[in-house]
Amino acid sequence: MSRKMLIALLGIMLVNPVAAAAAPAEQITNGGFEAGTAPWWWTGNAPASVVDGRLCAEVPGGTANPWDVIIGQNEIDLEAGTSYAFAFTASASAPVSIRANVQLADPPYTAELSQQVPLTTTATRVEYPFTSKVATAKAQVVFQIGANANPFTFCVDDVSLAGGTPPPPYIPDTGPRVRVNQSGYLPSSAKHATLVTTATQPVAWQLRKADGKVVARGTSKPQGIDPTSRQNTHVIDFGSPPVGKGYTLSADGETSVPFDIGGDFYQRLRTDSLAFFYHQRSGTPIDAAFAGASYARPAGHVGVAPNQGDTSVPCQPGVCDYRLDVRGGWYDAGDHGKYVVNGGISVAQLMSEFERVKHNPGAIGDGKLKIPEGRNGVPDILDEARWQLEFLLRMQVPAGKPYAGMAHHKIHDNEWTGLPLPPHQDPKLRELHPVSTAATLNVAATAAQCARLFGPYDRAFANKCLTAARQAWTAAKANPAIYASPSDGTGGGAYDDTNVTDEFYWAAAELYLTTGSREYRDAVVSSPLHTADIFTQEGFSWQSVAVLGRLDLATVPSGLPDRSRVRGSVIAGADKYLATARSQAYGVAYAPGDGMYAWGSNSQVLNNLVVLATGYDLTKRTAYRDAVLSGLDYLLGRNPLNLSYVTGYGERDAHNQHHRFWAHQLDPALPNPLAGSVAGGPNSSIQDPVAQDKLRGCAAAMCYIDDIGSWATNEVTINWNSALAWVAGFAAEQAEAQRCHSMRVE
Ligand code: 9MR
Numbered sequence: 253m254s255r256k257m258l259i260a261l262l263g264i265m266l267v268n269p270v271a272a273a274a275a276p277a278e279q280i281t282n283g284g285f286e287a288g289t290a291p292w293w294w295t296g297n298a299p300a301s302v303v304d305g306r307l308c309a310e311v312p313g314g315t316a317n318p319w320d321v322i323i324g325q326n327e328i329d330l331e332a333g334t335s336y337a338f339a340f341t342a343s344a345s346a347p348v349s350i351r352a353n354v355q356l357a358d359p360p361y362t363a364e365l366s367q368q369v370p371l372t373t374t375a376t377r378v379e380y381p382f383t384s385k386v387a388t389a390k391a392q393v394v395f396q397i398g399a400n401a402n403p404f405t406f407c408v409d410d411v412s413l414a415g416g417t418p419p420p421p422y423i424p425d426t427g428p429r430v431r432v433n434q435s436g437y438l439p440s441s442a443k444h445a446t447l448v449t450t451a452t453q454p455v456a457w458q459l460r461k462a463d464g465k466v467v468a469r470g471t472s473k474p475q476g477i478d479p480t481s482r483q484n485t486h487v488i489d490f491g492s493p494p495v496g497k498g499y500t501l502s503a504d505g506e507t508s509v510p511f512d513i514g515g516d517f518y519q520r521l522r523t524d525s526l527a528f529f530y531h532q533r534s535g536t537p538i539d540a541a542f543a544g545a546s547y548a549r550p551a552g553h554v555g556v557a558p559n560q561g562d563t564s565v566p567c568q569p570g571v572c573d574y575r576l577d578v579r580g581g582w583y584d585a586g587d588h589g590k591y592v593v594n595g596g597i598s599v600a601q602l603m604s605e606f607e608r609v610k611h612n613p614g615a616i617g618d619g620k621l622k623i624p625e626g627r628n629g630v631p632d633i634l635d636e637a638r639w640q641l642e643f644l645l646r647m648q649v650p651a652g653k654p655y656a657g658m659a660h661h662k663i664h665d666n667e668w669t670g671l672p673l674p675p676h677q678d679p680k681l682r683e684l685h686p687v688s689t690a691a692t693l694n695v696a697a698t699a700a701q702c703a704r705l706f707g708p709y710d711r712a713f714a715n716k717c718l719t720a721a722r723q724a725w726t727a728a729k730a731n732p733a734i735y736a737s738p739s740d741g742t743g744g745g746a747y748d749d750t751n752v753t754d755e756f757y758w759a760a761a762e763l764y765l766t767t768g769s770r771e772y773r774d775a776v777v778s779s780p781l782h783t784a785d786i787f788t789q790e791g792f793s794w795q796s797v798a799v800l801g802r803l804d805l806a807t808v809p810s811g812l813p814d815r816s817r818v819r820g821s822v823i824a825g826a827d828k829y830l831a832t833a834r835s836q837a838y839g840v841a842y843a844p845g846d847g848m849y850a851w852g853s854n855s856q857v858l859n860n861l862v863v864l865a866t867g868y869d870l871t872k873r874t875a876y877r878d879a880v881l882s883g884l885d886y887l888l889g890r891n892p893l894n895l896s897y898v899t900g901y902g903e904r905d906a907h908n909q910h911h912r913f914w915a916h917q918l919d920p921a922l923p924n925p926l927a928g929s930v931a932g933g934p935n936s937s938i939q940d941p942v943a944q945d946k947l948r949g950c951a952a953a954m955c956y957i958d959d960i961g962s963w964a965t966n967e968v969t970i971n972w973n974s975a976l977a978w979v980a981g982f983a984a985e986q987a988e989a990q991r992c993h994s995m996r997v998e
Pocket residue numbers: 584585586587589744745746747851852963964967968969
């Protein structure tokens with residue numbers, strides 16, 4: 253906008269407040285691409301990304317129809333008889349003609365505006381007025397950029413559809429006001445539901461079997477306003493109904509979704525949540541024989557075009573003079589980055605899930621998971637862990653180079669890619685980022701754990717891990733304060749961390765438990781974290797890993813002098829989370845001090861459940877076990893949104909999580925996220941445009957939307973699923989124990 257125009261416009265607004273108030277509403281979200289690419293989508297043949305603040309797509313030549321290549325935005329509201337102006341600034345790397353449409357998003361795709369637009373290499377602004385004949389909430393704006401003979405780059409910016417009234421406020425569909433674990437409850441554990449109601453006095457409830465017969469009744473317990481949701485809530489304890497399917501709970505004129513008492517849902521979740529890791533593997537085809545046809549895909553990042561990695565990856569300019577083969581590992585999340593810090597906690601939790609049951613691994617043992625390494629004499633969960641461990645070892649700087657033994661912090665694309673994008677089609681340059689102390693200590697900790705656990709199965713690999721762990725420890729001691737930059741977040745996450753006291757503690761703990769060496773024991777006991785209360789309400793995470801060390805010091809046999817105090821500290825932590833769970837309207841052991849739910853809050857919940865479960869392992873106090881299950885109730889539907897955050901579990905499940913391949917919401921040919929994938933969950937800071945558009949002012953536990961564009965509330969990641977897998981393993985074991993018990997009773 254020119255200065256003159258701006259001054260004129262400001263003048264009009266100042267003298268005529270009515271004119272200012274009546275400015276047409278903007279119907280496009282993130283039209284300037286300041287917030288990345290969401291909620292824009294495009295066809296898979298035109299990979300797009302934000303370049304210099306514009307959205308640019310590589311358009312193939314030789315397609316038949318304009319609509320064979322599209323960039324668009326859906327869920328546009330149009331009012332009948334209302335005028336709109338569709339405007340944008342666009343250019344192409346060669347002169348071409350495109351179509352710009354405002355149309356219905358579904359067949360017959362009736363267009364309210366369809367405009368042929370000639371483009372040149374000069375970015376040009378165009379504006380097309382039209383009046384809508386239809387009223388719909390399901391229109392779309394699309395740039396149809398196919399039917400050009402030669403490939404070209406299309407760039408667009410400042411897209412606007414001005415007119416009509418502002419989009420109505422988003423009101424989530426929260427379904428029936430009686431909130432339950434939508435999968436079900438274990439027969440001999442506590443059974444709680446939450447009722448949302450205006451009533452302040454107890455109300456009557458009835459529990460019905462699938463045939464409608466009432467099997468239990470009682471009255472609710474008013475709980476007051478729940479600050480996490482701003483809802484007035486009651487808690488219902490519905491006792492000990494017999495095992496059965498299709499129960500419903502009614503109260504205050506509302507009936508819950510159906511749920512089971514007993515069943516094998518936690519056993520399924522144990523397996524499904526681990527399958528996630530096979531599907532996230534980089535550097536190998538995902539085989540239909542293990543994954544099913546709709547989830548199969550070619551290997552990503554094995555040096556085959558258009559991929560530019562990961563078999564010989566350079567550093568960011570100026571960072572190093574060598575290339576590394578860093579193939580393999582797991583993709584972090586919905587993106588294709590591979591980050592040592594986050595990879596570390598993820599693989600640690602898988603190994604710890606194994607270590608907890610290592611004498612009887614059962615359903616996670618050899619030949620039990622759907623992975624190519626089945627029946628090789630090694631427990632399957634360790635096979636899966638090894639896929640990541642070998643990648644982590646490849647991230648270490650080779651001998652003879654500066655910082656030898658340190659680990660590169662991460663490897664990822666040099667620019668952000670958009671969605672959808674299967675890994676093998678990622679065209680961006682992959683780069684190694686500088687080494688960091690945190691990454692190096694993640695290698696030390698996990699490689700030490702590897703050495704301990706792989707010993708009985710593969711001595712050579714265990715030795716390799718131990719050597720790497722020791723080297724990493726020594727290198728980190730020599731370089732104790734090399735921190736990843738918080739601003740190094742283009743094309744991948746920063747995963748920055750400026751306090752590595754906890755990483756030192758964790759690595760020392762794992763090295764000590766594996767070797768028994770005095771050096772590592774001294775590092776453990778002299779760490780200020782060894783005696784600190786590290787069981788915070790916020791919970792542990794990739795950035796705060798001391799609890800990983802403390803839990804292993806409490807559970808893995810060793811000669812640690814103050815081991816019984818350490819065990820007591822974990823029990824004290826479990827007591828704290830138990831008190832929290834009991835105080836919450838939705839029974840969840842998570843109550844951050846500032847009332848702000850973190851990015852990935854569901855994993856903070858899960859990690860607190862890991863502490864509670866460890867408390868149970870140490871004491872066999874059923875209250876801890878029940879608090880773990882109550883936390884799972886929250887994740888599986890007993891929450892303010894009445895939503896199961898785990899794909900494939902529960903009647904109302906999250907299934908549009910942010911992922912470049914599981915992108916069914918954007919491309920019907922692609923699958924939804926795999927069953928057993930947990931969404932990051934409510935995030936008070938709503939950093940992405942979809943969440944900002946829909947959720948401003950949200951109560952903490954409701955700052956979530958099941959939309960693929962909401963990367964800040966609805967992504968899936970390896971470190972969140974590793975926490976889910978750990979807790980599901982625990983819950984499945986309780987389910988098995990209770991099944992045996994109820995069979996004995998019968
Ligand atoms: O899980 C990470 C969260 O704790 C951070 O606050 C956030 C911003 O740095 O990044 C999250 O991790 C994302 C990572 O940066 C890139 N891959 C997807 C991760 C989950 O959204």
